[in-house]
Amino acid sequence: MTPTIVLPxxxxxxxxxxxxxxxxxxxxxxxxxxxLLGNATNLLVLSAGGPSGLAPILGYSDPEAFNDPxxxxxxxxxxxxxxxxxxxxxxxxxxxxxxxxxxxxxTDEEDRRVAARRALDADELDPDExxxxxxxxxxxxxxxxxxxxxxxxxxxxxxSGTR
Amino acid sequence: xxxVLAPLPVLLPLLGAxxxxxxxxxxxxxxxxxxxxxxxVLAVSVVLLFVADAEGASSVSVGGWPVxxxxxxxxxxxxxxxxxxxxxxxxxxxxxxxGQGAADGSEETPLSIFHPTFLVLVAGVGxxxxxxxxxxxxxxxxxxxxASYVLLTLGGTAARxxxxxxxxxxxxxxxxxxxxxxxLVYAATGTVNMAQLAVRLGxxxxxxxxxxxxxxxxxxxxxxxxxxxSAWLPDSYPTAPAPVTAVFAGLLTKVGVYAIIRTQTLxxxxxxxxxxxxWAALATMLVGILGAVAQSDLRRMxxxxxxSHIGYMVFGIALGTAAGLAGAVFYVAHxxxxxxxxxxxxxxxxxxxxxxxxxxxxxxxxxxxLLAVLFFVPAMNLAGIPPLSGFIGKLGLLQAGVAEGTAxxxxxxxxxxxxxxxxxxxxxxxxxxxxxxxPNQSPAEETAAAAAxxxxxxxxxxxxxxxxxxxxxxxxxTASPDGSARxxxxxxxxxxxxxxxxxxxxxxxxxxxxxxxRPLPRTMVGATAALVALTVALTGLAGPLYGLAxxxxxxxxxxxxxxxxxxxxxxxx
Numbered sequence: 001m002t003p004t005i006v007l008p009x010x011x012x013x014x015x016x017x018x019x020x021x022x023x024x025x026x027x028x029x030x031x032x033x034x035x036l037l038g039n040a041t042n043l044l045v046l047s048a049g050g051p052s053g054l055a056p057i058l059g060y061s062d063p064e065a066f067n068d069p070x071x072x073x074x075x076x077x078x079x080x081x082x083x084x085x086x087x088x089x090x091x092x093x094x095x096x097x098x099x100x101x102x103x104x105x106x107t108d109e110e111d112r113r114v115a116a117r118r119a120l121d122a123d124e125l126d127p128d129e130x131x132x133x134x135x136x137x138x139x140x141x142x143x144x145x146x147x148x149x150x151x152x153x154x155x156x157x158x159x160s161g162t163r
Numbered sequence: 164x165x166x167v168l169a170p171l172p173v174l175l176p177l178l179g180a181x182x183x184x185x186x187x188x189x190x191x192x193x194x195x196x197x198x199x200x201x202x203x204v205l206a207v208s209v210v211l212l213f214v215a216d217a218e219g220a221s222s223v224s225v226g227g228w229p230v231x232x233x234x235x236x237x238x239x240x241x242x243x244x245x246x247x248x249x250x251x252x253x254x255x256x257x258x259x260x261x262g263q264g265a266a267d268g269s270e271e272t273p274l275s276i277f278h279p280t281f282l283v284l285v286a287g288v289g290x291x292x293x294x295x296x297x298x299x300x301x302x303x304x305x306x307x308x309x310a311s312y313v314l315l316t317l318g319g320t321a322a323r324x325x326x327x328x329x330x331x332x333x334x335x336x337x338x339x340x341x342x343x344x345x346x347l348v349y350a351a352t353g354t355v356n357m358a359q360l361a362v363r364l365g366x367x368x369x370x371x372x373x374x375x376x377x378x379x380x381x382x383x384x385x386x387x388x389x390x391x392x393s394a395w396l397p398d399s400y401p402t403a404p405a406p407v408t409a410v411f412a413g414l415l416t417k418v419g420v421y422a423i424i425r426t427q428t429l430x431x432x433x434x435x436x437x438x439x440x441x442w443a444a445l446a447t448m449l450v451g452i453l454g455a456v457a458q459s460d461l462r463r464m465x466x467x468x469x470x471s472h473i474g475y476m477v478f479g480i481a482l483g484t485a486a487g488l489a490g491a492v493f494y495v496a497h498x499x500x501x502x503x504x505x506x507x508x509x510x511x512x513x514x515x516x517x518x519x520x521x522x523x524x525x526x527x528x529x530x531x532x533l534l535a536v537l538f539f540v541p542a543m544n545l546a547g548i549p550p551l552s553g554f555i556g557k558l559g560l561l562q563a564g565v566a567e568g569t570a571x572x573x574x575x576x577x578x579x580x581x582x583x584x585x586x587x588x589x590x591x592x593x594x595x596x597x598x599x600x601x602p603n604q605s606p607a608e609e610t611a612a613a614a615a616x617x618x619x620x621x622x623x624x625x626x627x628x629x630x631x632x633x634x635x636x637x638x639x640x641t642a643s644p645d646g647s648a649r650x651x652x653x654x655x656x657x658x659x660x661x662x663x664x665x666x667x668x669x670x671x672x673x674x675x676x677x678x679x680x681r682p683l684p685r686t687m688v689g690a691t692a693a694l695v696a697l698t699v700a701l702t703g704l705a706g707p708l709y710g711l712a713x714x715x716x717x718x719x720x721x722x723x724x725x726x727x728x729x730x731x732x733x734x735x736x
Contacts, residue, residue: 022332022336027328030332034332034335034339037336037339038339041339041342041343041346044343044346044347045342045343045345045346045349047346047350048346048347048349048350049349049350050350070349070355071346071349074298074345074346074349074355077298077302078342081302081305081309081338084309085309085312085331085335088309088312088313088331089331092316092324092327092328092331095316095319095324096324096328099319099320099321099324100321105325105328105329105332106321106324106325106328108325108326108329108398110401110460110463111397111398114457114458114459114463117457
């Protein structure tokens, strides 16, 4: 049996391309990256079965020349799982497109908001740092935008800024 | 008897899922069916636990294939205990979801898809706990992950799709790492049967062992949310419906912890990566709890405490002693129950208060005392206040750490104490803001009238001049070069004073300003109360439970009970 260089090179190439695509923000590329990674892993499991041999069927070939059938059974299971997940990912991408006309991985806004705050609780904070929804009703954020620097010290009732 | 019972925790929910899909047109029948199936799973698991505790580990070859070739299910004390706790909380969450579904109609659960998917999830969890070979463990993970993808994105709103995508991609990555590790393990040893691996892996060169062990630990660490592989969890969990988040928080991460326990005790008992795990545990505890303290949303806070308390279990596992493992096993059982309960309570809070943001909530203790009790008891339990089970679990782990006595272990003990204290701070913040403060203090309850009442006192001195059109009494006292902006500001200020003087200062906000609370359906409260009672009962049952955890950890460290249950006492290859 001669060792083959083709499989390791293929596996490495697929892993590299897959990881590169997986790191993209576009979901279609993520899906393609996942498919490449899945195939790379399947090839890895295949190569774990040792060097190539004949079909493991009694009476067809000599038991000494058999290929190891177990990795192939494992790969078959893994392919089915990959297929199911890929279908689900496609559905998610479609849904994301329908909702936002966008198929990029979104940002967690609440996370950004918490990270940007300087104190723990809303009443220890400058209300300007809070999201508009969380501000007290009488806060000056209800003023029109071009007045914001003037309005800093004024507590205006809600709705008074709408001209 | 075990031959019949052991496959049932996987088979029953799968068949139940098929049945629930068939009868999806009849919601009432579907609910009865899935509740019955989960009750049966719970009963089977309890019997399995008693048998496993009395007779030790035993195994079943599915389909009658000879042992190293076919699929084996192994029931030992650890897996039976995990099954019992998992099926209990799954049943509780299902009843809660039934209550929610009955109250909301099919809004939250379109196409009646919730029940079948939930049952598939339980089947996957059961399969992962019972799996006797690595590949079956992988299949169990995939079953529960597929179900969790569907549950997390249920309804397909924008927020859930966003959170779901993060979760799905991270889970996929961990599955691929796991599968690649299985391939390498097979290449190195020629088997995926765990009992056989326990023998063969020890014969490998040390470098190969460390490579395989670290690949498995990375895969399981992502699922268990061990820092630095935990960032996905607080991003994706809070967006899902309350029952879904609850069951995820209780079960999914613990399946990862269970797999880590198996890897560290059965497959790689040498303790090669114990030091690394110790530091990972410390980082998980501290980073998680610091994140929790910073949150202003109840569900996000709970997600971060979930990450943080995974650190306790990893700490126990990394110690590698019988006492450490017993503490970890007890803590897993305690934490599954407590975290699920808290997320269900968060669901009730959201339902009653309309939000889970503690900046907006207020006065829940007076307006809904029952809800307050339901939150307070598990919250104190989570923080580890004596005599509750959280205290017992933490005490056991800390004692194991002190007994170990190394500098690293003592650092971990200090970190554990600090984490416990910060957990108390995090839940106390929620308690004082959402439950204790009067509703009028909450910013959301501040009405225009209340603001005006405030401002009329603050601004009265300058208020007289504000009426003059030349702006002499301009409130901030600075002359703006921009004339139009200045006029607009004056207009705004005039309206402001008009509102302020029109309202009598000191008048309390109108009665209508206090939002009416939505009533809570009895089934939801009942399910939550039952789980709260269970967490309290864990305290009462802590003696027997800790004894069981002790015996389980001795089994784990010995390894022979597991291996000989698969191969027979004399035939260990």
